[in-house]
Amino acid sequence: MPIRLYDTPAQYRPLTILGLETSCDETAAAIVRLDEGANPHILSDQIYSQIDEHALYGGVVPEIAARAHVGVLDKLIARAMVDANLGYADLDGIAATTGPGLVGGVMVGMMSAKAIALAHDLPFLAINHLEGHALSPLLEQTSGQQLGFPYLLLLVSGGHTQLLSVEGLGQYTRLGSTIDDALGEAFDKSAKIMGLGYPGGPALERAARNGDPKRFSLPRPLKGKPGCDFSFSGLKTAVRRCWEELPVKDDKARADLSAAFQAAVADVIIDRTNNAMDIFSAQQGTTTFVVAGGVAANVFLRERLTAASKTKGFAFMAPPLRLCTDNGAMIAHAGALRLRAGQNDALTISARPRWPLDEDAAKAHPASGYGRKGPKS
Ligand code: KG4
Numbered sequence: 421m422p423i424r425l426y427d428t429p430a431q432y433r434p435l436t437i438l439g440l441e442t443s444c445d446e447t448a449a450a451i452v453r454l455d456e457g458a459n460p461h462i463l464s465d466q467i468y469s470q471i472d473e474h475a476l477y478g479g480v481v482p483e484i485a486a487r488a489h490v491g492v493l494d495k496l497i498a499r500a501m502v503d504a505n506l507g508y509a510d511l512d513g514i515a516a517t518t519g520p521g522l523v524g525g526v527m528v529g530m531m532s533a534k535a536i537a538l539a540h541d542l543p544f545l546a547i548n549h550l551e552g553h554a555l556s557p558l559l560e561q562t563s564g565q566q567l568g569f570p571y572l573l574l575l576v577s578g579g580h581t582q583l584l585s586v587e588g589l590g591q592y593t594r595l596g597s598t599i600d601d602a603l604g605e606a607f608d609k610s611a612k613i614m615g616l617g618y619p620g621g622p623a624l625e626r627a628a629r630n631g632d633p634k635r636f637s638l639p640r641p642l643k644g645k646p647g648c649d650f651s652f653s654g655l656k657t658a659v660r661r662c663w664e665e666l667p668v669k670d671d672k673a674r675a676d677l678s679a680a681f682q683a684a685v686a687d688v689i690i691d692r693t694n695n696a697m698d699i700f701s702a703q704q705g706t707t708t709f710v711v712a713g714g715v716a717a718n719v720f721l722r723e724r725l726t727a728a729s730k731t732k733g734f735a736f737m738a739p740p741l742r743l744c745t746d747n748g749a750m751i752a753h754a755g756a757l758r759l760r761a762g763q764n765d766a767l768t769i770s771a772r773p774r775w776p777l778d779e780d781a782a783k784a785h786p787a788s789g790y791g792r793k794g795p796k797s
């Protein structure tokens with residue numbers, strides 16, 4: 421990414437950033453202020469969820485998503501500014517998700533941010549959506565512990581599933597990633613198979629609460645194998661097979677199969693994360709584990725990961741639930757950190773539908789998670 425030095429000493433004064441997020445089915449505008457001590461404060465966090473527009477189709481339709489972003493983004497920006505009681509002169513920069521994601525949607529937010537930056541002579545910050553998620557645990561620290569670099573990150577969203585060593589701003593080393601479906605995608609597709617509706621992840625979690633995880637026996641792909649990669653497509657296929665073979669497809673069956681799915685997912689995730697913890701602690705000499713991204717909103721998985729971290733002697737941290745799924749605050753926050761570090765981007769920068777956090781790893785293994793993020797269906 422072309423980076424030039426910010427020419428005023430931004431790092432010595434508070435920074436207030438407007439952040440826009442339009443890479444999938446959430447339209448979001450938020451304002452985050454970094455104070456002199458680099459502590460973040462969310463001054464406004466506006467989100468419009470497009471669930472109703474896509475529900476009919478059982479997944480995100482890219483063209484509908486892009487049009488919906490166009491329809492509401494201006495209003496959300498205006499509402500964020502009013503809510504934070506700020507004018508454009510009070511802002512220090514405009515950040516927008518520039519990838520990875522559905523390119524039509526990404527362009528809506530990116531072009532809006534560029535236009536505001538140009539009109540008000542403000543720095544523009546092109547943010548990698550995954551970096552927004554990766555840094556989101558720093559945004560609001562709920563556990564009372566101070567999170568600092570480096571930390572081991574499990575990034576689980578609708579388009580990505582990765583274990584990363586987060587060594588600093590812009591410094592990511594991928595330890596493993598999915599070789600097929602992302603975890604959020606597996607949740608969404610399994611929920612769809614069972615007729616749980618859209619969005620599938622939260623619906624499946626709700627259904628699983630009253631389920632018996634032992635009624636169905638599901639595979640644990642890659643469990644016990646060396647390395648930190650994931651595979652979820654076989655699990656989804658097993659869910660389909662179980663569901664199709666059921667003579668009675670009722671709410672009890674939905675609950676039990678959902679509970680079995682979550683139990684299998686948790687077993688796999690913990691197995692892969694344990695391997696990553698061994699590698700990370702040997703490399704970095706520290707023991708902090710963070711989970712972020714939409715699937716990190718799953719309370720069952722958070723509980724299992726909390727217990728697993730304890731067993732391995734790792735501190736466990738996660739953003740509050742509302743900051744796990746897509747939001748503008750994480751984009752504004754990443755923008756503020758980059759501006760504070762003396763970075764911003766040229767207005768000529770293009771959207772990047774694929775944009776891995778660890779470019780070297782992605783080049784070496786393009787098939788495994790080369791920054792893919794696509795329709796959730
Ligand atoms: O990070 P995110 O909002 O968007 C992407 O960047 O993809 O993640 C969305 C994904 C969806 O697949 C959604 O079903 C899943 O996160 N998700 C959940 C839960 N809440 C959202 N999956 C499982 N349990 C949840 N509670």
Ligand code: ZN
Nearest residue numbers: 553577714746
């Ligand atoms: Zn996301």
